[in-house]
Structure formats: C-alpha cells, structure tokens
Amino acid sequence: MSAIDALGAGERSTPTSDSDSAAGQSLSRLLRPHVRKFAVVAILQVIGALAGLAPLLAVVELGRTLLAPGPIDEGHVWTAVILGAAGLFVRLLFTAASSGLGHVLDSQAQLTFRRQLAAHLGRVPIGWFSRRKTGELAKVVGEDVSAVHPLIAHAPGELVSAFVVPLVSLVYLFTIDWRLTLITLIPVVMAILLVPLLMLPARTREQEEFDEAMGRIASSVVEFVQGIAVVKAFGGSERAHGKFLTAVDDFVGTFFRWVRGMSLVAAGMQLALSPPFVLLVVLIGGTSMITSGSLAPADLLPFLLLGLGLTAPVAALGHGFDDMQAAGRAVGRIKEVLEVPPLPEPAHPVALQGHRVELRDVHFGYEEDREVLSGVDLVLEPGTFTALVGPSGSGKSTLVQLLPRFFDPSQGSVTIGGVDLREIGSRQLYRTVSFVFQDVRLLRASVADNIALAVPHAERDDVVRAAKLAHIHDRILELPDGYETIIGEDVKLSGGEAQRISLARALLADTPVLVLDEATAFADPQTEQAIRQALASLGGERTMLVIAHRPETVADADTVVMLENGSIVERGRPAELLAQQGKFAEFWRSQGGQAR
Numbered sequence: 331m332s333a334i335d336a337l338g339a340g341e342r343s344t345p346t347s348d349s350d351s352a353a354g355q356s357l358s359r360l361l362r363p364h365v366r367k368f369a370v371v372a373i374l375q376v377i378g379a380l381a382g383l384a385p386l387l388a389v390v391e392l393g394r395t396l397l398a399p400g401p402i403d404e405g406h407v408w409t410a411v412i413l414g415a416a417g418l419f420v421r422l423l424f425t426a427a428s429s430g431l432g433h434v435l436d437s438q439a440q441l442t443f444r445r446q447l448a449a450h451l452g453r454v455p456i457g458w459f460s461r462r463k464t465g466e467l468a469k470v471v472g473e474d475v476s477a478v479h480p481l482i483a484h485a486p487g488e489l490v491s492a493f494v495v496p497l498v499s500l501v502y503l504f505t506i507d508w509r510l511t512l513i514t515l516i517p518v519v520m521a522i523l524l525v526p527l528l529m530l531p532a533r534t535r536e537q538e539e540f541d542e543a544m545g546r547i548a549s550s551v552v553e554f555v556q557g558i559a560v561v562k563a564f565g566g567s568e569r570a571h572g573k574f575l576t577a578v579d580d581f582v583g584t585f586f587r588w589v590r591g592m593s594l595v596a597a598g599m600q601l602a603l604s605p606p607f608v609l610l611v612v613l614i615g616g617t618s619m620i621t622s623g624s625l626a627p628a629d630l631l632p633f634l635l636l637g638l639g640l641t642a643p644v645a646a647l648g649h650g651f652d653d654m655q656a657a658g659r660a661v662g663r664i665k666e667v668l669e670v671p672p673l674p675e676p677a678h679p680v681a682l683q684g685h686r687v688e689l690r691d692v693h694f695g696y697e698e699d700r701e702v703l704s705g706v707d708l709v710l711e712p713g714t715f716t717a718l719v720g721p722s723g724s725g726k727s728t729l730v731q732l733l734p735r736f737f738d739p740s741q742g743s744v745t746i747g748g749v750d751l752r753e754i755g756s757r758q759l760y761r762t763v764s765f766v767f768q769d770v771r772l773l774r775a776s777v778a779d780n781i782a783l784a785v786p787h788a789e790r791d792d793v794v795r796a797a798k799l800a801h802i803h804d805r806i807l808e809l810p811d812g813y814e815t816i817i818g819e820d821v822k823l824s825g826g827e828a829q830r831i832s833l834a835r836a837l838l839a840d841t842p843v844l845v846l847d848e849a850t851a852f853a854d855p856q857t858e859q860a861i862r863q864a865l866a867s868l869g870g871e872r873t874m875l876v877i878a879h880r881p882e883t884v885a886d887a888d889t890v891v892m893l894e895n896g897s898i899v900e901r902g903r904p905a906e907l908l909a910q911q912g913k914f915a916e917f918w919r920s921q922g923g924q925a926r
C-alpha cells in the first residue's frame with residue numbers, strides 16, 4: 331500500500347462536505363464560483379487604472395493651458411490640479427483594494443481547489459496511482475493549480491485595464507489631432523503584426539516539449555531521491571544518475587530550440603514597443619507637423635505623455651501570452667486528473683444486516699490481461715479469526731484490500747452484512763472495516779492525532795487505551811512531547827512502531843471488521859505475543875482477516891485459508907489442515923512451523 335492509499339483511506343473515514351461536492355464536478359464548475367469573485371477584483375482594478383489616467387491628463391491640460399498664448403485661465407489650472415490629485419487618490423485606493431482582495435481570494439481559491447483535487451484523488455481507485463509518477467501528480471496539485479489561479483485572479487483585470495486605458499487615451503488624442511494619433515499608433519501596429527508568429531504551431535509544439543522535458547526532470551529527481559537508499563546500497567548510483575542526466579540533456583536541447591524560436595520574435599516586439607522607439611516615432615511625426623504649421627507646439631505634449639501608454643495592450647498580450655498558454659496546459663492536466671472516474675458511491679446506501687463478510691466468485695486483475703485473483707469464494711463469520719497464507723505474489727494483499735474497497739472486483743462480489751460493498755456508503759464502510767497494512771505511512775501530525783484519525787473527537791483516555799492495547803504506549807511516553815510529539819518532525823519512528831500506531835488507530839476506530847497484514851518487522855517476539863493476546867481478547871463479534879507470516883499467528887486462527895496463484899487451494903482448521911499433509915502442511919514446514 332502506498333502513502334496516498336493510507337492517507338486517502340484515512341481521509342475517507344472522516345468525509346467532509348468538500349469531498350462530497352467534489353465528486354463528478356467538472357473543471358469549469360470548479361472554476362465558476364471563483365470567476366465571479368475575481369470579477370469584483372477586476373472591476374476594482376479597471377476603475378483604479380482609469381483613475382490613474384487623471385493625473386496624466388491633468389499634466390497635459392496644465393501644459394496646454396500654461397503654454398497657450400494670452401492670459402492664463404486660472405480656473406482651468408485649478409480644476410486640472412484638483413482632478414489630477416483626486417484621480418491619483420482614487421487610483422491608490424482602488425489599486426490597493428483590488429490587490430489586497432485579489433490576494434486573499436487567490437489563496438482561498440487555491441486552497442479549495444487543492445482540497446477538491448485531494449478529495450477527488452481520495453475517491454480514485456488505488457490502482458490508478460501505481461500507474462502515475464509521483465512527480466507528475468505533485469506537479470498537478472502544486473504547480474498547475476498555482477498556474478491557473480493567477481490567470482483568474484490577475485489576468486482579467488490587467489487585460490481589461492490594458493485595453494480600456496489606452497482606448498480612453500486614444501479617444502482623447504483623436505480630439506486633439508487625428509493625424510498625429512495615427513502616427514503614434516505605428517509601433518503598436520508593428521508589434522501586433524508580430525503576434526501571429528508567436529502562435530505558430532511550431533511554437534506551441536516547442537512549448538509542449540519544453541513542459542514535458544520539465545516534467546521528466548521532476549519525476550526522475552523524485553524517483554532518484556525515493557530510491558536513493560537502495561541505489562546506494564547496491565552501488566548503482568551511476569545508473570540512477572544516468573536517468574536524471576539523460577532527462578537534463580533532453581531538457582537542454584529542448585530549451586535551446588524553445589529559446590531560438592521565441593527570442594527572435596520577442597526581441598522584435600520589445601524593440602517596437604520600447605519607449606525610445608515610440609518617442610522617436612512621435613517626435614519625428616510631431617516636429618514635422620509643427621514645422622509645417624499644422625500642429626500647435628503645446629499639442630505635442632499629450633502625444634509624448636500618453637503615446638507611451640498606447641503600447642500597453644500589446645505588451646500585456648505578450649507578457650500574458652506565456653502565462654495563458656501555461657495556464658491552458660495546466661488546466662488540461664488538472665482536468666485529466668478530475669476526469670479519472672472515482673469509485674462509484676451508491677445513490678441510496680443500504681443498511682447492513684450484521685457483519686458477515688462474503689466474497690463470491692471474485693476475480694480481479696490490475697491489468698486487463700492478467701488476473702491476480704481468480705474465482706475466490708470466502709466467508710468470514712462474525713467474531714472469527716481467519717489467517718490468510720500463501721507464497722509471495724499469490725494475491726494475499728490484493729485480496730484483503732478488496733475489503734476496505736481499495737478496488738472493486740472485476741467480476742463477482744464482496745458483501746458485508748449481505749450488502750455488496752458497492753451499495754454501502756463510504757462513511758458506513760469505513761465505520762465497518764479498518765485495516766493495518768505493512769507499508770504504513772503516518773501523517774505529519776501529533777501521535778495522538780494520528781491514532782485518532784478515524785475518531786477525531788476521541789477522548790485522550792480512549793487514545794491511550796488503544797495505544798496500550800497496541801503495545802506502543804510506553805514508547806510514546808519516551809518521545810520528546812509524549813502524545814503531542816509531531817511524527818516526521820520531532821521524531822522518526824521505526825517501521826514496527828509506525829505499524830503499532832496504525833494498529834492503535836484501527837483499535838480506536840473499533841470497527842466490527844479488522845484487516846491486518848502481519849508484518850515480519852511488527853515487533854520483537856514478546857511484544858508480538860502480547861499483541862496477539864490483546865487482539866484475541868478483543869474477540870466478541872470482531873471479525874479478523876490477517877495475512878499471517880508467523881506460525882504462531884496461524885496456529886491461533888479459527889480458520890486458515892491458503893492462496894496460490896490467486897485461488898484458494900486449501901482451507902480449514904490449522905490442526906486439521908496439518909494432519910492432511912497437503913499444500914498447507916508443506917508451506918507450514920517451509921516457514922519453520924512445528925506441528926502442535
């Protein structure tokens with residue numbers, strides 16, 4: 331079982347309204363509520379940007395009034411000064427409000443978005459995770475969400491302002507002199523003519539290759555780091571490095587192709603939109619008109635001041651273009667994750683009649699053409715203890731994982747209390763079945779919170795009682811902060827300790843069905859025996875299915891079930907099976923068991 335399996339299962343035991351609402355939602359539905367909120371931010375931004383024009387227009391009007399022949403119109407001067415100052419104030423106010431609100435909404439939206447992704451991932455069949463690279467999934471939940479949100483949060487306001495502000499300036503300039511206005515627009519037209527070159531299919535392909543190469547580097551780093559201990563122990567570091575180095579080499583080649591294609595066009599656009607070039611065009615046009623007597627010298631001033639602002643929309647398009655393309659691709663990847671069909675939830679959960687577990691003609695395979703379980707029939711009566719044994723790869727872990735519904739069988743059914751797992755709501759299922767698997771991952775939270783994962787409001791006394799039953803209480807008291815010690819931060823626990831915490835978690839959840847993969851590293855023999863006694867004393871109506879590795883555990887069981895190549899080959903009481911001298915007896919001897 332992987333980390334995500336464990337976390338997903340833990341989270342599913344305490345479902346939230348978020349996780350409920352996430353099921354089946356499409357990306358556009360997820361985005362819609364945020365889009366409305368960000369419209370408010372965009373409107374504030376546009377008002378601020380428009381108000382920002384007032385000081386510029388005031389300077390222009392002042393210049394034209396002061397430079398005009400004849401007496402100075404004082405009233406006009408004061409109006410310009412007051413309107414300019416008011417505009418500046420409004421601009422500051424609205425820009426600050428939109429920026430503050432935008433950032434708050436942005437972080438809220440990112441949080442809900444990630445929660446919804448996590449909730450969806452919690453409902454995806456676990457088999458899906460084993461086919462994904464951890465690095466790629468981390469990129470979707472982390473970077474891709476970040477790439478989408480600035481787009482909703484900032485782009486609309488910036489884009490609208492970038493177009494509205496120059497448009498207002500343009501109208502104003504037209505009223506002064508339409509010919510010089512057209513001349514002022516020359517740099518903008520030049521830059522716009524270059525935009526289609528950025529959108530050529532070759533550029534899009536290069537950008538996609540660039541993203542893929544980045545993804546490959548991320549996954550090879552994650553794989554390398556995850557496997558570093560094994561790699562070092564077996565001296566294969568050159569080979570492991572090799573994969574990373576190949577990914578980097580690939581990236582360098584892709585990067586140069588990407589830069590070559592983009593940089594020529596980008597440099598041309600930057601030149602056309604640069605202030606010196608714009609000023610040059612306006613000055614050449616303006617001075618020749620003044621010389622010919624068709625423009626008053628004072629009227630050149632507004633073109634010099636506002637002309638620079640006219641290039642903003644194209645510059646914004648250029649800057650925003652990369653972000654928008656990146657966001658588009660990020661949306662695609664997020665959509666792909668959200669569209670993975672979750673394990674279906676029943677529309678009308680059915681009440682269980684008792685807790686008898688029954689697997690009927692169960693077939694299952696991780697891949698379509700390879701069955702791991704072939705026609706398994708198994709009944710676990712309430713209050714019984716069943717030991718599952720069999721050679722490595724026979725399908726034991728796969729079989730027990732069907733009970734917490736990590737997967738649905740491809741054929742046949744698994745029922746509890748007479749109800750197919752597919753008809754039981756996930757909350758009810760996780761109140762009915764708890765599990766402790768070998769590969770336990772604990773949350774980065776306090777020991778107490780880890781134990782109380784399925785019962786968040788558990789009393790401390792109950793947490794301690796569960797820890798004592800699981801024989802981990804004394805070890806917890808030795809930790810720096812006892813039950814408040816943060817796992818993974820203050821302390822790192824051994825595999826056996828982590829598994830006992832996981833066992834305490836399952837015991838506190840107190841479900842009628844307990845599924846356990848008995849690890850060989852579970853504990854030292856004395857503790858192990860004490861735990862077995864504790865589990866046996868829980869007894870009552872609790873049904874236990876244990877993947878047994880130790881002869882002592884098998885001997886304790888009411889029933890032993892022997893699995894081979896995905897089928898049950900023998901079953902019965904341990905002593906009876908031993909007496910039969912069949913496959914189980916042979917297996918028992920190979921495991922070092924003694925006849926009792």
Ligand SMILES: Nc1ncnc2c1ncn2[C@@H]1O[C@H](COP(=O)(O)OP(=O)(O)OP(=O)(O)O)[C@@H](O)[C@H]1O
Binds near residue numbers: 460697721722725727
């Ligand atoms: N997530 C997975 N994706 C694809 N194949 C898998 C996956 N998990 C297990 N398998 C395959 O299914 C078969 C049964 O594996 P399973 O882990 O259920 O056996 P097991 O009896 O529990 O083995 P062990 O005692 O070694 O843990 C194996 O061939 C294994 O390679």
